[in-house]
Amino acid sequence: MRRLGDLEAQIMDRLWSWGRPATVRELVDDLNKQRPLAYTTVLTVADILHGKGLLQRQKQGRAWRYEPTRSREAYTAALMQDALDVSPDRSSALAHFVERISQDEQEALRQALRSLTGDQPE
Known part of the structure; x- marks a missing residue:
């Protein structure tokens, strides 16, 4: 996209x-x-x-x-997915991304991951 x-x-x-x-x-x-x-x-x-x-x-x-046809958030997620798709090392690309986002955004990402996996915060 x-x-x-x-x-x-x-x-x-x-x-x-x-x-x-x-x-x-x-x-x-x-x-x-x-x-x-x-x-x-x-x-x-x-x-x-x-x-x-x-x-x-x-x-x-x-x-x-x-x-x-989709929300702003769904469009943004599709852009992020496309950006990952061009990297041969997705894990490294994700790590670099996380390093660049704010603490609040990192916490939002943690919460999103927990909600997907059903994990509870420690």
């Missing part, structure tokens, strides 16, 4: 934040608060995201309503 381009990320961020399907018109109106974008540009990028499987769409009248 490739990282999102700038406009792709902005579209996905809005849809994840809103937590509801939205039309291209709604996206354009919100995006235009920061920079001018043509309706057709946003439509094209939304269609690309749909083609990549990141958005699903449903027809409503003459417009499509788009919504993410």
Whole structure:
């Protein structure tokens, strides 16, 4: 899974934040608060995201309503998995990753691992 381009990320961020399907018109109106974008540009990028499987769409009248196919967290996990997949030494890559994250993030990782394995903290 490739990282999102700038406009792709902005579209996905809005849809994840809103937590509801939205039309291209709604996206354009919100995006235009920061920079001018043509309706057709946003439509094209939304269609690309749909083609990549990141958005699903449903027809409503003459417009499509788009919504993410996965959560922001699931997307991030897929990026992390892809990053691990390119390393010939996954254990070392994981160790380097853990060295770079904060103590709070390390504890969150420990808790996630415990919840998956059913282990209780000592």
